[in-house]
Amino acid sequence: MFGLLALSAVTLAGCTTPDLEPIPGSITYGGQPRTKLTKAPVGSIVPHRFTSGNSFVQETYVIEPDRSLKLIRRDYYDLPIDR
Numbered sequence: 001m002f003g004l005l006a007l008s009a010v011t012l013a014g015c016t017t018p019d020l021e022p023i024p025g026s027i028t029y030g031g032q033p034r035t036k037l038t039k040a041p042v043g044s045i046v047p048h049r050f051t052s053g054n055s056f057v058q059e060t061y062v063i064e065p066d067r068s069l070k071l072i073r074r075d076y077y078d079l080p081i082d083r
Helices: 002-013
Strands: 045-052 055-063 069-078
Touching: none
Parallel strands: none
Antiparallel strands: 045 055, 055 069
């Protein structure tokens, strides 16, 4: 049993999640913003919401040490359609 847990831990340690690519509407779509967030501390979370097609998109960014934004999460929610 312990060997199986150890093997699982080693296997999971090698896993990495791929970086999210910006989509139209993302803050970093087309590159980093021209202005830097100089007052927010490094590691701060920056939420961003927008619509894309028939979805409401919520993204989460983190401020990196070089003051750039890194996209760390994206969630899609269906928009209600009026009939």
